[in-house]
Amino acid sequence: EAAVTQSPRSKVAVTGGKVTLSCHQTNNHDYMYWYRQDTGHGLRLIHYSYVADSTEKGDIPDGYKASRPSQENFSLILELASLSQTAVYFCASSGTEDTQYFGPGTRLLVL
Amino acid sequence: GDQVKQSPSALSLQEGTNSALRCNFSIATTTVQWFLQNPRGSLMNLFYLVPGTKENGRLKSTFNSKESYSTLHIRDAQLEDSGTYFCAAGVRGSALGRLHFGAGTQLIVIP
Numbered sequence: 001e002a003a004v005t006q007s008p009r010s011k012v013a014v015t016g017g018k019v020t021l022s023c024h025q026t027n028n029h030d031y032m033y034w035y036r037q038d039t040g041h042g043l044r045l046i047h048y049s050y051v052a053d054s055t056e057k058g059d060i061p062d063g064y065k066a067s068r069p070s071q072e073n074f075s076l077i078l079e080l081a082s083l084s085q086t087a088v089y090f091c092a093s094s095g096t097e098d099t100q101y102f103g104p105g106t107r108l109l110v111l
Numbered sequence: 112g113d114q115v116k117q118s119p120s121a122l123s124l125q126e127g128t129n130s131a132l133r134c135n136f137s138i139a140t141t142t143v144q145w146f147l148q149n150p151r152g153s154l155m156n157l158f159y160l161v162p163g164t165k166e167n168g169r170l171k172s173t174f175n176s177k178e179s180y181s182t183l184h185i186r187d188a189q190l191e192d193s194g195t196y197f198c199a200a201g202v203r204g205s206a207l208g209r210l211h212f213g214a215g216t217q218l219i220v221i222p
Contacts, residue, residue: 035212042115042197042212058209090154098142098201100210102154 003027004103006091012109019078021106023091029101031094032074033058034066036087037105043090049074081110114138115200117213124188124220132216134198136179142201143174143181144210149194157183157196188220 004025013019025032031050035043045058047066055066063085065077074093078085088107092100116135124130134143145157158165160174160181169189174181181198195217199210 033209040214042214043199043210044212045209048209088152099144099156099159100199101156102146105152105154 004091004093004101006089006103006106008106009104010107010109012111013078013081014111015082017081019081019085019108019110021076021078021089021091021108023074023076023103024072025074025091025093025101026072027093027095027101028071029093029095030071032068033092033094033100034064034074034076035090035092036060036085037090038087046076046089083110086110115198115211115213117196117198117216119216120214121217122219124185124192124218126188126190126220126222128188129184129186130188130218131185132183132196132198132218134181134200134213136181136200138200138202138211140174140176140179140200140202143172144199144201145172145181145183146197146199147192147194148197148215154197185218188218190220190222193218193220 007022033048034046049055049068067075088105091103094100143160147155158172162176164173169186171184195215197215199212
């Protein structure tokens with residue numbers, strides 16, 4: 001089974017502050033993704049990456065940046081956190097098979 | 112918009128009974144994935160489908176690409192089947208690995 005870890009598992013941030021969420025995978029997968037989940041809803045794609053040092057915009061990229069410094073690591077950056085970014089954030093990875101494996105999620109509360 | 116529509120949105124099942132969840136797609140779907148989000152929030156892979164049927168224990172899933180739907184059948188429901196089931200569509204013409212999620216079906220299995 002794929003192993004995807006996220007840190008922190010939960011975070012409280014202040015409005016206007018900078019937040020960095022980290023994701024690490026140990027499965028040699030090329031593809032990595034960041035999603036957000038709002039209470040009672042499905043997942044929406046924020047950013048994704050096919051290869052180190054390259055990122056692509058997903059469906060809801062506004063207010064978020066992403067960084068893929070290596071194949072194993074993929075970060076999501078909120079430069080100026082806002083109340084509307086309170087959500088649970090999931091990282092996922094996939095290989096050539098296309099099946100996505102998810103991390104445990106990070107609960108972010110912006111006050 | 113509702114490119115991936117799941118039904119029902121919520122469901123209660125008596126332990127030991129059977130049921131079916133459905134996803135209808137209004138986008139050109141080439142692959143389907145089904146996930147279970149348990150009450151603690153973790154997302155688990157259930158199935159990855161190209162057109163056809165897969166079975167795993169008490170779960171069976173079918174993807175009919177011509178009629179643009181997928182179903183997940185649960186046989187002999189158990190308490191541990193409780194959680195939210197998500198389907199996600201892999202879309203023709205979309206970047207490899209990008210998924211479009213439905214809003215989920217919340218399942219409660221009652222003793």
